[in-house]
Structure formats: structure tokens, C-alpha cells
Amino acid sequence: MLDIKWIRENEGALDAALKKRGAEPMAASLIALDDTRRAVIQKLQDMQSRRNAASKEIGIALSQRNSELAEKLKAEVATIKETMPAAEQEERDAVAALEDALSRIPNIPFDDVPVGKDEHDNVVTRVVGEKPTWTHAAKEHYEIGEALGYMDFERATKLSGSRFTVLTGQLARLERALGQFMIDMHTTEHGYTEVSSPLMVKGTAMFGTGQLPKFEEDLFKTTDGRYLIPTAEVTLTNLVAEDVLEQEKLPLRFTALTPSFRSEAGSAGRDTRGMLRQHQFWKCELVSITDAESSVAEHERMTECAENVLKRLGLHFRTMTLCTGDMGFGARKTYDIEVWLPGQDTYREISSCSVCGDFQGRRMNARYRVKDDKNLKFVHTLNGSGLAVGRCLIAVMENYLNEDGSITVPDALLPYMGGLTKIERAA
Structure with a gap:
């Protein structure tokens, strides 16, 4: 605000x-x-x-x-x-x-954010790695998953309707391995504190991070007035709501591996095949709470932490600086990390890392005390995906596809796969 x-x-x-x-x-x-x-x-x-x-x-x-x-x-x-x-x-x-x-007013963009109307005006900041070169044809993840016998959209529709997926066997394990790999990496190598937090929150928490009142149609609401979190950003950021922190204890860095729930109210007809755009999906979230002087540098650090996941998995990606017309409501500047999907022959967003200034801090009344200064200042907040697990699963499936339809397990995930080195067709 x-x-x-x-x-x-x-x-x-x-x-x-x-x-x-x-x-x-x-x-x-x-x-x-x-x-x-x-x-x-x-x-x-x-x-x-x-x-x-x-x-x-x-x-x-x-x-x-x-x-x-x-x-x-x-x-x-x-x-x-x-x-x-x-x-x-x-x-x-x-x-x-x-x-x-x-x-209801969006945040003020930084001066270095490119001015534009939509995603077509975003700017490539860097490109990492190279597109895979194969002799066999690329396939989309749902073709691969269904052929292997571990991805079932029909049963998911019977259970819950559209935009849900049932994963079984080796693909379910691969998804779990990805989430564990991400949370371990961010806690042991990047200095984030792991948090296990509620999946349902009060409206005040949604207001604090900016989902309410403007974006209520995008949320799932329970019968007793609580909301299912669309991202763990909500709970992690609101950990400091109404608090007064000491500047010397900043930054605080939190991470959580949780399900996220989104109604996808504005995406009718978009990405209806497969599991790219789901009502429920796993995500490893990163949140930082900083003082005013550190937030810009923290934004670069957070983005690098998210990129490191893709680097370790050997996936080709590019990082985009979003233009003013494509940024989220609470952001002052946003980097989108887009992973290469051979099956779609395009890049798709897998992480969005934003610096919000004191926009959320003011909404949450979260402040910090500067030593020898009687005045309190609102904290600065940052959030990013590190990464979206389902989309990372899609990227691994499409980029590590073998000619026989099997999927090679990336080296970084081998410690989590119980000796499994390749995802092969169910017997």
C-alpha cells in the first residue's frame, strides 16, 4: 500500500x-x-x-x-x-x-523497469545453457507421462474436475524428489530457514501481501471465511506482520515447500492440456524481509538462488526483466525465470522473483528499528519461487526424454530416487 x-x-x-x-x-x-x-x-x-x-x-x-x-x-x-x-x-x-x-493501487515501478504493455515488452536479462539437440522428436509432458503410465488426467477429472493431475509410481517419486531437492538446497546452501506453515489463512494475511481485496476471485475460500493460500508467500511474509524488528537481525530469509491453490479465474481456455496451469500444485517459495538499504541487492541474490536450482538440474533457461505492464500488483521490479520446454518449443515461466519495497510492510504494519533512531521504518519484502515443482517436473520430463520414451533422472536428483536412474514405462 x-x-x-x-x-x-x-x-x-x-x-x-x-x-x-x-x-x-x-x-x-x-x-x-x-x-x-x-x-x-x-x-x-x-x-x-x-x-x-x-x-x-x-x-x-x-x-x-x-x-x-x-x-x-x-x-x-x-x-x-x-x-x-x-x-x-x-x-x-x-x-x-x-x-x-x-x-487497490499497484506499487510504483523502479526507474530501471522497462516500460511496456504486456509480456511482449519484457526484456531478456541473461540466457543460461543451451537447448538440447536430439535425433529423436520432442514430446509434450502429458504425452510422455501418459505413455509411461504414471500421469492420469481422466481420473483426476473424475475426482476433482479440470485442472488437476494424478501422478503415480515413479513420476510421483520424481515430483517429490524435486521438492525435497529444492528445499534442501535453499536451506543448506542459500541460508533460508525452512518453515512449515498453515495452508489456510485469515483475510488479514491475504490483505497484507496484496491478494485482497483486488484479487479475491483468484482465491479459494473455505466455508468459515478462511482462504487457501495461492502461494506460501502469504504465510512466510506475514510471519512478521505487526512486528517491530531490530535492523541488525535483518535480513530474515524463509522458505517453505507447500501446495498452492489458485482458481485460475482469468485463464479460461489457456493451458488446458496437461499440468502447466493447475488449481493445486507444489511450490518451493522464497521470502526475504530486509531493511530499505538492502532490498535491491537481496533481489539479485534471491533470483540467483532460484536460478541455481535450474543450473544444478542442467536445464536451459533465460531470465527476463518484466515490463511495467506485466509486473504483479505489489512488485517494484520482477525477474521471471523461464525454462526451455522442448515439447512446446518455447520458454515457460518457472519462477517469478519480485522486490516489493515497503508496499507489503505498510499493509502488514511490519516495521524495524534503526539503532539510535527513535523513528520506526516499514520493512521491505521480497518473494520468489524457488521453484514451481510441477513446472520443473515438466521441464525435466521434456528435456531428459530418451528415444525409447524413458526419462533419465538428472544427477542432482539421484540421492532422492532410491537408486532409480531412469523413469521407465510401468509394467
Whole structure:
């Protein structure tokens, strides 16, 4: 969430930033809402001051035996008390209107973020590795998985409907191995603390990371008002909600391997074949909590940590800097890591690493204390996939496909496969 004080002082900068994102100018309407809020607050304060002053004047009038004035003042106080509840509600409404409007405004992009409308305007930052060269034909993951007998979409549809997958046998083990490999790598080599956190959260947690109120249609909600997490970013980031941290203890780095749940409300007709876009999928999430001075460098570090997973697996990928029109709601800058999928003959996103500045910290009221400084500052937050397990499984299947339809297990995963070196057709 943005600071209304900053908006008042930088009206033109906000509208210029929104224009870069393809959004309409909003500074004037936000300032008007803040003017209303300020006027209502002042009105209430004036009423309270007059009530207190009149109450004192009643005592003076009574001490002077001026009963007529005392009764007049009592009537005035009674009238103020009668009208104050309405004024207090007016204040609550004005504050809520401003906060709701502020909560729907996207974050301000960094100056070095390329300006553009959509994914076609993203910029290649680096390319790592090379595309595989084979004598046999490439296949898509669902062709490979079904031919092996370990990937079943028909049973998944019977169980849950579309956008679900049943994996069995050796592919189920390979998926589990990938998740374990990622979480082990990030905890033992990259310094992240593993967290086992809830998969259901309150609306306040979703608000803190920016999923609410703007993106409620993308979420699954339980009958008791909780939400299934669309990403462990929600729980990991909200670990510091309402906290005051000491600067010397920053950065905090968290990771979790969890299922994620997404309604995919805006993706009708997209990626309906296979398991690229699912309602439920495993993901290894990375979250960092930093001070203001460290967040940009931490963004580069986090992205490198995510890239290292693909490097260790021997997968070809490219890292993109997203343009202003393709960035997420809460991001100031985002790198997308796109892995090469031979079956589709294209790159597909497998990780998105974003630096959010104090945007989420302000929403969560998460702050830190600078030594010898009485003022508290909002923490800066970062999040990234390290990686999406299902998409990584797809990449391994398509890139390690052999001519006979089997899949070679990457060397990095061998310690997790119980001696299995190749995924072969089920007997």
C-alpha cells in the first residue's frame, strides 16, 4: 500500500507511474478522499473540544448561580452528544473509503523497469545453457507421462474436475524428489530457514501481501471465511506482520515447500492440456524481509538462488526483466525465470522473483528499528519461487526424454530416487 502523505507530495509522480502500468491517473481522487477524511476528523475534533469546553463552562455557571446559562450549556452538550455518533461513523466511513482506494493501487515501478504493455515488452536479462539437440522428436509432458503410465488426467477429472493431475509410481517419486531437492538446497546452501506453515489463512494475511481485496476471485475460500493460500508467500511474509524488528537481525530469509491453490479465474481456455496451469500444485517459495538499504541487492541474490536450482538440474533457461505492464500488483521490479520446454518449443515461466519495497510492510504494519533512531521504518519484502515443482517436473520430463520414451533422472536428483536412474514405462 502506498502512503497518502507521499501521494500528496508526489501527485505527478504517482500518475506517471500508473500510466507506465497502463492504469488511469488516481492522485486527484485519492487526495480528494483524504481531504474529506481530514475535514471529517477536524469536524469531530471541534465537536469534542466544544463539548469539553461547554462542560467546564457549566461548572463555572453553576458556581456563579447562573442557572439559565447552565441549562443552556447543558442543552448544547446534550445536542453534541446526540450528533457525535453520526460524526464518528462519518469518520469511520471516510477512513475506510480512503484505505479501500489505497489498497487497490499497484506499487510504483523502479526507474530501471522497462516500460511496456504486456509480456511482449519484457526484456531478456541473461540466457543460461543451451537447448538440447536430439535425433529423436520432442514430446509434450502429458504425452510422455501418459505413455509411461504414471500421469492420469481422466481420473483426476473424475475426482476433482479440470485442472488437476494424478501422478503415480515413479513420476510421483520424481515430483517429490524435486521438492525435497529444492528445499534442501535453499536451506543448506542459500541460508533460508525452512518453515512449515498453515495452508489456510485469515483475510488479514491475504490483505497484507496484496491478494485482497483486488484479487479475491483468484482465491479459494473455505466455508468459515478462511482462504487457501495461492502461494506460501502469504504465510512466510506475514510471519512478521505487526512486528517491530531490530535492523541488525535483518535480513530474515524463509522458505517453505507447500501446495498452492489458485482458481485460475482469468485463464479460461489457456493451458488446458496437461499440468502447466493447475488449481493445486507444489511450490518451493522464497521470502526475504530486509531493511530499505538492502532490498535491491537481496533481489539479485534471491533470483540467483532460484536460478541455481535450474543450473544444478542442467536445464536451459533465460531470465527476463518484466515490463511495467506485466509486473504483479505489489512488485517494484520482477525477474521471471523461464525454462526451455522442448515439447512446446518455447520458454515457460518457472519462477517469478519480485522486490516489493515497503508496499507489503505498510499493509502488514511490519516495521524495524534503526539503532539510535527513535523513528520506526516499514520493512521491505521480497518473494520468489524457488521453484514451481510441477513446472520443473515438466521441464525435466521434456528435456531428459530418451528415444525409447524413458526419462533419465538428472544427477542432482539421484540421492532422492532410491537408486532409480531412469523413469521407465510401468509394467
